[in-house]
Amino acid sequence: MNYPPLEEVKYELIKAHFLDPDNSPLPVPYQEQLSRLISITQLLDRYPNKRNAILIHRQKYPDICEKTAYNDVKLAARLFPTVHTFDWDFWQTWLMNDISKNIMACSLTRSERDRKIIAIEHANLSRMIASRPDEQADIRRNEKQEFCFLIQNNNHSAKLTPEQIKDLPVATLRDIHKLLYSGNEITDIEAEEIMNS
Numbered sequence: 001m002n003y004p005p006l007e008e009v010k011y012e013l014i015k016a017h018f019l020d021p022d023n024s025p026l027p028v029p030y031q032e033q034l035s036r037l038i039s040i041t042q043l044l045d046r047y048p049n050k051r052n053a054i055l056i057h058r059q060k061y062p063d064i065c066e067k068t069a070y071n072d073v074k075l076a077a078r079l080f081p082t083v084h085t086f087d088w089d090f091w092q093t094w095l096m097n098d099i100s101k102n103i104m105a106c107s108l109t110r111s112e113r114d115r116k117i118i119a120i121e122h123a124n125l126s127r128m129i130a131s132r133p134d135e136q137a138d139i140r141r142n143e144k145q146e147f148c149f150l151i152q153n154n155n156h157s158a159k160l161t162p163e164q165i166k167d168l169p170v171a172t173l174r175d176i177h178k179l180l181y182s183g184n185e186i187t188d189i190e191a192e193e194i195m196n197s
Contacts, residue, residue: 003030006030006033006037007078007079007094009026009030010098011094011095011098012098013026013030014026014034017030017031017034033072036057036061036064037072037075037076037080038076038080039057039060039061040053040054040057040069040073040076041080043056043057044073044076050073053073054066054069054070054073057069057072078090092128095124095128096125096128099121099124099125099128102117102121103118103121106121146161147161147162148160148161148162149162149165169197171197172194172197175193175194176194
């Protein structure tokens with residue numbers, strides 16, 4: 001049977017599937033695709049590199065081809081975005097289309113029950129339009145903040161920015177790494193050598 005794309009499925013069916021997966025009204029092919037999309041979304045949260053996430057995704061779902069895995073990544077990025085990449089226009093258009101279809105179907109019957117549904121859908125529409133934030137989240141927020149590492153030795157402390165750490169000699173970085181991860185205390189002579197380098 002030929003199914004329309006998951007993006008065209010009614011929001012209520014997907015919501016009902018999440019609320020009660022055992023008695024889901026969603027057809028089985030959509031359920032399988034939705035579970036794959038949730039899986040790849042979680043993988044992308046842990047592994048931002050798409051290639052690594054797709055390799056793990058294909059190990060979890062060995063029956064899918066590489067093209068399907070890449071399509072899952074694209075669809076998951078659109079349907080389950082992060083806060084910084086959320087596509088408000090796509091989400092609002094999807095909900096508005098669904099709500100307007102419900103209102104149109106109910107207005108044709110003109111029954112008392114359908115008038116109540118129309119009122120509920122109008123309330124949903126006004127809440128949905130009001131839920132959009134005034135300004136988009138600033139993606140470059142981290143670029144505006146100063147990050148630094150505080151290195152303390154006895155009563156002396158020094159602030160180093162990532163650029164300053166990057167410019168340190170390789171030998172100094174190895175010594176700092178050795179000190180941080182060796183777990184052994186150093187002698188006074190080694191400490192003086194590090195401070196003088």
